[in-house]
Amino acid sequence: MVKDGDYVAIFNSIHRVMEAERLLKDKHLKILLIPAPRALAADCGLALRYAEDVRSDVEAALAEAGLLPRDLYRKSGEAFEKIGEKV
């Protein structure tokens, strides 16, 4: 479900990830709520996936709404690179 170069955002709670999904869908941004990859710990087991082309829009919308993810990763080959401590 996650291709090379995709971003995966992990949130603190199911409510935050659902709220983030709703917000981004309302803005017609191409994101997908996915099961959190096994390699990434997520309390709620869910994550948001998005591609590079919408990254700045997604992250700006999340920041504006106070819905920053707990962690952000980028898929690189078989691994996930952590992007900073927070977006």
Next chain:
Amino acid sequence: MNSLDVRGMACPLPVVSVKRALEAAPGELRVLLDDGAPRENVKRFAQGRGYQVQEEPVEGGFACTISGSPKREAAAAERAGANVMLFGTDRMGDGPEELGRLLMKNFIMTLVELQEVPDRMLFVNSGVLLTVAGSEVLEALEALGNRGVEVLSCGLCLDFFKKKEQLAAGGVTNMLTIAESLLQARSVVRL
């Protein structure tokens, strides 16, 4: 040698057709297919099951000869019958609708990550809403189809929801096939 032409078919139909042909008539199978995803998916599927695969370019695509016999586990599983999942709803469990839909979506996407996948996924009643345009699990269903999972939706149900033209994953089936699949299955997981 049996032969099959899956050129022009959209994914995951090439894999599903090859799987059916191998199950119906074991032995050598020559498949004509398009280059790109269909060729890669069929090759991965056959090799994953333990078959040998030889490819050669032909006019309008590739010819892929599948020979040998499946791995012992795959052969035993084929003899024992299919693992079937029956989706009678687009939600998982009782409770808030939003949570139920989210859980179902999460469940289907999680199947993609597993080593063992069902042989067949049957969608009936509001379960067919998962296989039509706009569903968020289409990408997952395509990935499962490419691993040989047969995705079938109840035609009557699609008709009821006026979604017949919007089917976007797998094929259409009827109650006869659904009933046979359930009765002949090795295991049925009902959701």
